[in-house]
Each structure stands twice: as C-alpha cells, then as structure tokens.
Amino acid sequence: MGLLSDPNRRKAITTARILILNMILVLHGDSVVCYLAGIAWFMGLAFEPFTLRTYMSENAMGSTMVEERFPSGERALATAREFAAHKKKVGGMPVDWLVKTMRAQGLEVFTQSFSRNLPFPDESKERFVVRGTNVYGILRAPRAPRTEALVLSAPCSPGNSNNQAVGLLLGLAQYFRSQIYWAKDIIFLVNEHDLIGVQAWLEGYHHTNITGMGYTPLQGRAGSIQAALSLELNSDVVTSLDLVLEGLNGQLPNLDLANLFHAFCQKLGILCTIQGKLQRSDWDTVEGYTHSAQTMLLMVLKQASGRPWGEHGLFLRYHIEAASIRGVNSFRQYKTDATSIGRLFEGMVRKLNNLLERLHQSYFFYLMPSLTRFVSIGYYMPAFGLLTTILLLRALDLWVHLGTPTPVTEDGVGEGESPSSPGLLSVLTPVVISHLTGVALYTLPVLSQEMAVEHFPVSETEAVVLTAIAIYTAGLALPHNTHRLISGEGTEQGWRVLKLVALLYLAVLLGCTALINFSLGFILAVTLVPAAACVTPHVPKALSAVAMVLLSPGCTILYCVFLFQELQEVPVSLAEGWMLFLSVISQGILDHALYGSLVYPLLALLVYPCWLLFWNILFWK
Amino acid sequence: MAAPLTLVLILSVTIRAVLFRSSLAELISERVEVVSPLNAWKRVVEGLALLDLGVSPYSGDVFHETPLVIYLFHFVVDYAEIVFMIVDGITAVALYLAVQNYNKNVFRKQKYALEADRYPHDCLELMRSPKEMHYIPLKVAMFYLLNPFTILSCVAKSTCGLNNAVMALFILSTLKGSALLSAIFLALATYQSIYPLTLFAPGLLFLLQRLYIPVNPCRSRFWFFTVQYSVMFIGSLLVIVCLSFFLLGSWDFIPSVYGFILSVPDLTPNIGLFWYFFAEMFEHFRFFFICVFQINVFFYTIPLSVKLKEHPVFLIFMQIAIISIFKSYPTVGDIALYMAFLPVWSHLYRFLRNIFLVSCVLLACTALFPVLWHLWIYAGSANSNFYYAITLLFNVGQILLVSDYFYAYLRREHHLSQGLYLRRKDGSEATLVLK
Secondary structure (H helix, E strand, C coil): CCCCCCHHHHHHHHHHHHHHHHHHHHHCCHHHHHHHHHHHHHHHCCCHHHCEECCCCCHHHHCCCCCCCCCCHHHHHHHHHHHHHHHHHHCCCCHHHHHHHHHHCCCEEEEEEEEEECCCCCCCCCCCEEEEEEEEEEECCCCCCCCEEEEEEEEECCCCCCHHHHHHHHHHHHHHHCCCCCCCEEEEEEEECHHHHHHHHHHHHCCCCCCCCEECCCCCCCCEEEEEEEEECCCCCECEEEEECCCHHHCCCCHHHHHHHHHHHHHHCCCEEECCECCCCCCCCHHHHHHHHHHHHHHHHHHHHCCCCCCHHHHHHHCCEEEEEEEECCCCCCCECHHHHHHHHHHHHHHHHCCCCCCCCCCCCEEEEECCEEEEHHHHHHHHHHHHHHHHHHHHHHHHHHHCCCCECCCCCECCCCCCCCCHHHHHHHHHHHHHHHHHHHHHHHHCHHHHHHHCCCCHHHHHHHHHHHHHHHHHHCHHHHHHHHHCCCCHHHHHHHHHHHHHHHHHHHHHHHHHCHHHHHHHHHHHHHHHHHCCCCCCHHHHHHHHHHCCHHHHHHHHHHHHHHHCCCCCCHHHHHHHHHHHHHHHHHHHHHHCCCHHHHHHHHHHHHHHHHHHHHCCC | CHHHHHHHHHHHHHHHHHHHHCCHHHHHCCCCCCCCCCCCHHHHHHHHHHHHCCCCCCCCCCCCCCHHHHHHHHHHHHHHHHHHHHHHHHHHHHHHHHHHHHHHHHHHHHHHHHHCCCCCHHHHHHCCCHHHHHCHHHHHHHHHHCCHHHHHHHHCCCCHHHHHHHHHHHHHHHHHCCHHHHHHHHHHHHHHHCHHHHHHHHHHHHHHHHCCCCCCCCCHHHHHHHHHHHHHHHHHHHHHHHHHHHHHCCCCHHHHHHHHHHHCCCCCCCCCCHHHHHHHCCHHHHHHHHHHHHHHHHHCHHHHHHHCCCCHHHHHHHHHHHHHHHCCCCCHHHHHHHHCCHHHHHHHHHHCCCHHHHHHHHHHHHHHHHHHHHHHHHHCCCCHHHHHHHHHHHHHHHHHHHHHHHHHHHHHHHHHHHCCCCECCCCCECCCCCC
C-alpha cells in the first residue's frame, strides 16, 4: 500500500517524526531557528545576486520596433494651461470645455455622471457626498474590428495639481488621431474625484455594481479593455517618472508592463524610479543593499495595505493590466520635458497596441527591489513557508501530546485508553465569542457613529476610528473567561485542544492570505507566529500579556505606519505617528466601503478573532 | 433519544433557513465546488421552463436531471427551499435509524461471541461498550446535518441532496432487512446517477448474511436469493425507466442523463479528477481514457466485496466513498454522505495512523478552493494548474482517509481473531504489514 503503510518506510517516517519531536521538546529551539531563517530569507531577497534580472517575456512587445515621434509637448502644456484656466472658472471639472476640445480632435466623446454617499466623511478631503462627471473620448481603431481597447486616463484633481497630465492626454489624443496603425480602440478618460470616478466608470463600463455607487450608464463603449495607463503630472518641470504598481488588495499587474516602462525610459533617456527610489549599481556595498531592501520593504508595505495606490489599482480587479506613471519634481538637475513623456506614452501604447492577447507571459506574483530586478513567487514563498512551518510543528507537537499520554509503540498504537476528551463546548464557546467580537468590530464602528457623535465631542471620522479601537480593546477583556460559563473549570486538555484548533486556523488563514496578498500574509505571520507558538497558560501572565498585545494585529498596523514613514525618509514623532495610525484605520474602513478592499474585513472578521483565541489560552484557568 | 435528534433537526433547519434568506445563497449556488452541471438548481429551473413551454427539457445541452426529478419539481418548485430542507432531514433520520439498527446488531453479535468465548483474552479492550455506542446514531445525524458541506449543498439547492436521501433510504431499508424496498431504493439511486449500481454487492451481501445464507456458489439457496434480488432490482429499474418514458414520451433522457454522466462532455472545473485530465487530452485518446476512468469507479467493487464479504455495512461506506471520489461530476454534497459515517467507525480511532495529516490536508484544501478559484478566474494571476493541484491534493487526502479506515478496520478484525498483542514465533513483538 505504499508510503504510509509499509512498516519500513513507516519506521523512517516515525523516526523522522521522533527526531522533529525531540527537537521541539528538548531543544525548544527549532521554532526560533525557523523564524530567524524565515526573516533572513526574506531580507536576503533584496540582495542582488539572489534576485532575477527582469526580461521581456511577451513576444509581441519584445521584438517589434516602434518609433516615437510625438512632437507637441509644448502645445500640450499650453492646452494644460487653458484647461487650468477653465477649471478655475468653473470651480471643478470643466466638462463642457473638455467635451468640446475632445470632439474638436475627432474623438467620440461621452460623459458619465456619478454620485456616491460615503459612509462617513473622508478626513483628508472632507467630502461626504461625492458628485462628479467623467469625460471620455474614444479613438476608434481604423485597422481592426474594434473588439479590444486600451485606456489612457488622467485624474482631474481639485486645486492646481495634475493639469499637465490632462493637457498631455489631450495632446496625445490629437496626435494619435492622425496615425493609422491603431488596431485597438483607445479610450482617453478624464475622471473627477480620483478613484471614486474611476470606480464609477469601470462599473459602468462592465455593467456591474458592487459598491452601491450611483451612476448613469455609459453611452458609448469600445471593446474589452486590454491594458490601462494612468498619468499623473504635478508640475511643468518633471525630473523623473515613478512607476506605481500596487493595486487593490495587493494585486499587481503583469511584470511585462513594468518591463515595458523601464525599456522605454532607457530608450528615451528618462530617469525612472520605483517607490521613489532610483536604481543603484553598487549592490555589493552596505548602502546599496540597504537601498534595495528599503525599496522592497516599501513595496511590501504598500502591497500589504491592500489600498489602490493609483488609479490603475481599480482596473486590476477587472482583469485589466494597468499601471500608474507619476511625474516627480525632486529638484534634481536632470529635467524631462513634456515631449519626452509624450513619446514615452506613445511608445508604450504602440507596443500595447501590438499585443495579440492579454499580457500573461510574465509574472503576476513578484516583489521588486529595483526596477531591473525582481523576486518571483518561488523565491519569496519559502520565507513565508518557514514561518508557517512553526505553526504546523507546534500543532503536531500538541496532537502527539493529546493523542498519546503514554509512549507510542512502533506503529502508532497507543497503550492505555485515551484520556477523557474535553467537552466540545469548552472549545466552541471561545471560538464563537471571539468571532462575535470580530463581527462587532466589523459592523459597529460605522453603524454607531451617529450615536457617538451625539454623545461625545468628536467628528464622524474620529467617532468611527475611536469606536473601532474601543471595541478592539474591549475584546481583550471579554472572552478570556467565557469557556467557564458553560463548562466549569477549564482542563489542561481543554486549552491544548483550543490551541491546536487555533494553530491550524491561523496556519490556513495566513496561507490563504499570503496566496492572495503575499505581503499582508507575511507581515501578519511575522508578528502573529511568535505569539501563537509560545502562548500557554503556564507562562508569567503579566509579561506575556504585554508581549501578546504588542504582537497583536492592531499594533502591527502601528509598527507598519512608523516603518513606512521611516522608509520614505519622512520620520514622524510619536504623536504624529498616532494621528497617522488613526487616519490609516479610517482610510482602511473607507477603502472597504468604497472600493471593496478586503483588508479591513479580513483583519476584523478573521485575524483578530484568531488572535483572541490565543489571548484566551493565555488566561485559561 | 428522540429529543436531541429533534433539536439537531431544528438547529440545522434554522441554519439553512437563515442562509437561504441571506445574500450568501446566490454566491453559494454559483460555486463549482457545490454544484455540478448534473445537479445545479439553475439548470432545473431551465428544464422546468422548457417543460412548461412544451419543449423537451433535454433539447439543448443544459438540463441533465432525470425525468422523475423534473416532474417532482414541476409540482413543488415554489416550495423548493422547504423540499431541500425536508430531504436533508429525511437523509439524517434514515441514517440515524439505520445506524441505530446496525449498532444493535453489532452489539448483539459481540455479546454472542463473548458468550461463546470466541475472542482472544487480551482483546477485551477492543470490545465496544453500550455507553460509547449510545450516542453514535445521534452523532451520525449531526455529522450529516451540521456538516458545512451538506449545508452548502442544501443552500445551493443542489439535487445532490435528493440522491443522498435515496441512498440513505436504501441503506435504511437494507439494514432493516427488507429486500424489496432495498431493491427499489437501489434502483432509484441507480436511476438517478448510475454509480450506486456498485452498492448492489454490499446490499446483497448484507441481506444474505441476515438470512444466514452463506456466500457459496455451490449452494442453490445462494443463487436463488441472488437471482431474486437481481430480479427485484432490475424489475424496479425497468419500471422506473419506463415510467420516465411514459411521462416524457421520448427516450431523450437516456443520452442526456446517462450519456452525459458516462462520456463527461462538460469539463467545467469541479473537485473531481476528470475535468483537467480530459481538457488536456488529445481527442483520439479520449474514448480510451473515458473507459479507464469509468471502469475505475466500478472496479473496486470486486476486490472489496471479496475482502469485506463478512462486513457489508463497512463495504457500503467504502463504496459510497469511492463513488464520491472517482465519479465524473463530484460535489461536496457527495462527500458529506460518506463523512456522516465516520462516527460509526469511531472505535477504529486507535488504529488510524494518518488522521491528523489527512484532516489538515482536507481542511486546508477546503479553504484553498475558493482562494485559488479567485486567483484564477477573477484576478487572472493564477491559472488552472493551481486549482487542479488543490483538487488533486484534496482527492489524495480523501483516498488516504478512506484507505486509513479500511486498514484500521481490517486490523481490528485481525486482532479480534488473533489477539491484540502479537508475538513472532521467537517471542519478539510482531508488526502487521498490509501489502
């Protein structure tokens, strides 16, 4: 019967198992080794010799030559100034002017109006009800049956920012109109209210409504969208272009899109960055390594947040490969004019135009320590695997303890009868109560904001965030005596069973999270695994309680906020950090309501209850 | 014992009713793990619409239910949710009664054997006590009704629940010793999905055992009863098929139901082993491998019946498990049926060797199915290989689970005849090898 029933092999397995068990029981050190190995592996990913060089996989984009001839950068900037003047006059998006201009360029122009009630006001932008209009023009492909499309988008941001992007977009539209080689429709989209506008447009385009947005249906559409590029320029002077890849729920576009951007930047001699960091060539120095580690960590933190970091982030959900390109003025000597940026876009769009099928050849799961290097899933998963191994080893250890109080005979027959198993209820009660706390944490903050505003001197946003924190803290007090309500005294077996359940639960949970969003899974594993592995009722209570709280999911977010600021080289004081932390929480809840980001429900409904189970074990009596 | 069973029933109906009313119901009924082309409710509705229009429901390639099911739902389509809840209840009660009956028999046999001093003396700890056996039927009902797989299947209104009910009734009538009812329900189950045909062997073996007829090809009584049971089975099958013909007025349903099951034209991903394999295969090998895969389901009947001819109820469990693993369009509802039997074999626990590993694998796979589906279909970042890998692992887990139980059962039987502490001839401790 093969591997598991042949006694000789069985013996080998049993020996291996006993070896592992001995390591757990005697040394108690392999978990530490695993943990350190996991972290070391992860940090090693930023070291250049361990990473792969990026290369273009897509045949249609690799070998075909395109020439960039976009001539009218200055005219685009003039259009941008005109746009800015009209924007100022109207005090918002100059819809009529845009429609007129686009129509004059020979595009099919349509508008879409939308409105959205936010569950609570957005602190940074102070908006509660958002109404706006998207304007988009379609350049029909002269040479193909119009079944596929590409999108170029630029947000019309309030104030004085991003006018140049709209100007350049219009300039490109005019130039593209006179070319004959387009095989895909090109949609030029100018959207209001950033992501909300994009969300409304995408939902309208695909006939879905997943977030309860109100919008008018689209009057015109092109074929299925193959790729999208979003442009953000904030000044006339641009020194470098930054590529933004992280999308909703940590989804990334195909790596070929990043390769394409990098290839054209090289060709046109434009400075390009990722995470705002330039490429360095001195990988063998400490500074070089630190630089790429910082770049990679920034990517991990951004991906873990699950937030769309640019307009492209929402396209990814619809299976559209998309990236945002952001012009940065970092006051360097080197300057890039609008013509070059226009040529960069022309080149990228022409290569995308050559695609025969959706981008799929290259990687979807990757981390980038620099624009020319990447770490693929096969290289970074072992780091996570090492951390999860600790959980599985602990679970195995507990299982053996539970199953065979007396020594195990050769092929698994226990001697003596198994001890009376603890009641199902003593395990089920904490599980149910923890999850109910999680449900409260998920639903109450938004539901109870009105009441909170009535009784306390706080704004709606503060009310939501503070309620969330209050429920989070109250959860710590609530469940740790619950099992005794029903089953009386908790037994030694009881907490072991509970811990076994909680360990397996955590392992499956983290594994699933890491598959969808590696960064989030890894960050959670880094903090949750030590707590989960070490907790028993027999450790010193006060000290362990402090350690557990410090390793809880909420505190993880706090550390991430500080680390993110540190890596971006804008360190903050404790008070500022705390304020940022609060805004991150409110933003997370808003992202869930507006775009369907899953990080908040994941943390509230699954990770936090799971952590509470371990908290429960600590206070088992 | 009726009170706890009622409680379980009420609890399970409440859970189902709540889920039916929630927004999850629609999501669940779209999941490929829960519904297959054979039993999706959407297709039943489509078939009913066609029937109402006076078109044969089998025209087109959507509807693959048997005629009896469509006529059943023709009358009760407005109460479909209640029907599915009742059907689950019937399955649970049938399993409850069947297991109660079986346990009574097992205990009686054990008592006689003890009185006859047939067991070795060191086997006393293998004896089963009435105390531990008392709650087993209730546990079986609980395992069926509160199993998330059953709940999902019921909320998705998958007609798999009906098939399970028919099989449960077959088991009940067999264990109660009614040959006619057993043959009728077996015919119904076969009519519904062909594969339960393999349950003919355990059914026959059990009835023979009950009538104290030894399985011996030289004895005329053996042949007499076998023929009698086969005639009842084939007769009722014929009646049912002819009834379907008269209801529908055509033989359309034969290729549309049985041809569809056997030739596997629909390669929608599911938790089974067929779809990926046949999607990847060159067309001219297809027929050969279809035969191989389908024979595979039926083939195990022969060796298992020979090995387990003294233990037909365990054989039923094994057969149901094998069907649900190897059938062409498996869903989680099929798995739920054989998982309900696991408490019956709780006394084998001490001989199980991989139960921890297997339950971890099954648990992880169940969680990974939707995740990898999301990555493949919605995010577009993974592909079908990811999903199929999990399907494979899930099925390997199930096979390990079943073979572990099989091994444990044989081992206990061996110990019951040879003594618990085996010695080699030289006196050293011996180990059992299963080859």
